[in-house]
Amino acid sequence: MPDLPFSRLGGLNMQSELLRESQSRSPREDSLESSQERLQASAVKDRLPDIVIAPARFARPHEDDIDALAHLANNANIATMVSRMPHPYTVADAADFVRRTKTGTIGKCVYAITKADNGAFLGCCGIEPHPDGKTAELGYWLGEPHWNKGYATEAAQALTDMAFRTHDIDQIDARCRVMNVASRRVIQKCGFQFQGSGMVDSLALGGMMSVEWYRLDRKTWMSLRSWGGLR
Ligand SMILES: CC(C)(COP(=O)(O)OP(=O)(O)OC[C@H]1O[C@@H](n2cnc3c(N)ncnc32)[C@H](O)[C@@H]1OP(=O)(O)O)[C@@H](O)C(=O)NCCC(=O)NCCS
Secondary structure, eight states: OOOOGGGTSOOOOHHHHHHOOOSOOOHHHHHHHHHHHHHHHHHHTTTSOOEEETTEEEEOOOGGGHHHHHHHHOOHHHHTTSSSOOSSOOHHHHHHHHHHHHHTSSOTTEEEEEETTTOOEEEEEEEEEOTTSSEEEEEEEEOGGGTTSSHHHHHHHHHHHHHHHHSOOSEEEEEEETTOHHHHHHHHHTTOEEEEEEEEEETTTTEEEEEEEEEEEHHHHHHHHHHTOOO
């Protein structure tokens, strides 16, 4: 089994890690982070396995993705559905995101969703540990031209399988805005069950947004897999 990065590192909110950390950091924090990044880069490199489930391929974000990432992420219909995506979203934001995913300082298990046949960048997905060591949080977004083609469901199912198969976690959580019909549908198609609702911060909205919280526990996942209800 591959030793994936997220098993070693503390948890942050998945959506925030998929997108961008706090905008304001001190020079000392930057310096500390640079040295940490150098140390972590070699550890992260080659540890994140590519996953190919045609027509999508999930691989570590790459510099080649920056332009498409900036173009697709600069969309209020996406930014207002996730917690910490800045809006507007610039090429510099995209470059910073890719750099941090490469060094392991952002998104310990973040994938670019690309088209398997031509490598076109479509969106991002990732899974992130909670500090309890037993829970991971799933997140994803797709560029708007690529909605409703099944990519998010493929991504969520692939990451869910990978996480349960390679890590000693008991459950995976997912959250979506109450008004986010498409994301709720993705979560439901992956077998997650409603747990409750609450409020989370939204960078793009500049305030709190109401979200629904869903969970898939290991036993349910195993049952669904053996039953064949999912893929
Ligand atoms: C949510 C999101 C990731 C879904 O991605 P996607 O690749 O389009 O998802 P899929 O194609 O796998 O599945 C979408 C499902 O929602 C359904 N759906 C989409 N819009 C819908 C609507 N307005 N009403 C009812 N169902 C809707 C689709 O029909 C599909 O369900 P089906 O397969 O049963 O027909 C994408 O819309 C997105 O990136 N949105 C902005 C960011 C975001 O919300 N991220 C998630 C944060 S929780």
